[in-house]
Amino acid sequence: MGRGLLVFKGDKPKKKKKKSKHEPRGDHDDETAAAKASVAAASALPETAESDQKPAAAPRVATTTVTPPKIHTGRGTITTSGTVVTGHDTKFTKELRQGDALLVQVGQQDEMRVITMLLSDISINLSSPFSENMVKPVSFRYIPKPRNTQREAKQAREKAAREAVEEEANASGTGTSQELVYRERTAHGSYRIRRKQFDTELSREELLNMRAKKASDKYC
Template sequence: MKEVTDDIYSRVRKVKFKRIGLDPSKKSNQGEKVDHCNSKKDKYDEHQHSVSFNSKSEEKKKKGEGRIITSNTTVQGFHTKFQQELKIGDYIEIEHPNTLIKESRQVVNIVSERTLIVDREFSFDLVSTSEYYYYTNDNDKDLDILNKSNTYSYREKDGMFKYKTVVKSVNSKLSREDILDIRAKKQRDKYCWI
């Protein structure tokens, strides 16, 4: 016959502790949890370059608008403004609701206002929406050049049998949505959405 315990959530805690690598039989797992989090963070720092959180980055850290969920390296936002707030090379920081570990990742690509891609996946995916913080990396001068201006080109009809290529520069980063809108306005590509 099995032992009856007063704690009705003990099975859930055992699974959670097993997932993050703690011993479910011990009552005081708080000290181990901190050590486990620190060792996990140290492993990530040694394996790949990470940003250490010092007082300067804490001052520059801003709360992002909206809430996010993650799946591997893709970050999906709800009521977010990624293109207005972030640029390529910035860092995004989250705190996992289950493990309370703070992690930061570098933004590799901003797809739209609601989607961006980070350099590597978080240790656990965010299933429920959570808040995020972002800060800029002032050390990368090459990223400033990439973010300053972009160009796009399209073909226009010039005469009876001629086409000319027109190159235009834009001050901000265009998403695929914006490029599709530009193409849809052109006479030649007005059916490009089909």
């Protein structure tokens, strides 16, 4: 019992509490709690930022649709000799054009060649011969070459205009000439230009009379 403490009769003296060495102090508990709160807040910030940030959209890749070439079945049959193709009951001028691809079955495989010249309804020329000649008539297929119809129509009009100017200048122009130029219809329904030379010069009237006798000449 320490000095200076009064103890009344019947009262039990109070024992002093011993502080444990491992028991943290109150101030230390507050500091620890504050530190933990700060750490928790700091760790929560990046998560919030990441949750608010939207994932970047994937870049769009441009896609193009490629139309496969259309294969047509040709009319009639053909035989070949080198690069020369001969048609049988064919209409080459109506079905084919220069630059189209010709398909023929040789043995068990299909071979393709490019048409370089369109001569008539029964004759065309190829870029290279097939691996073997088609001695017996065989069926054929073709792939049209992609073309600009508007540009082709414009070129055809320009060509026709140039031919008309040339023919008018040679056959019905002023002065005299030693050449008669006129159109002649072919057996396949198309036209070809004919030129006839004379030893003596002819007048404009004489040239017109000669052209008038050509029934197939559309300018007369």
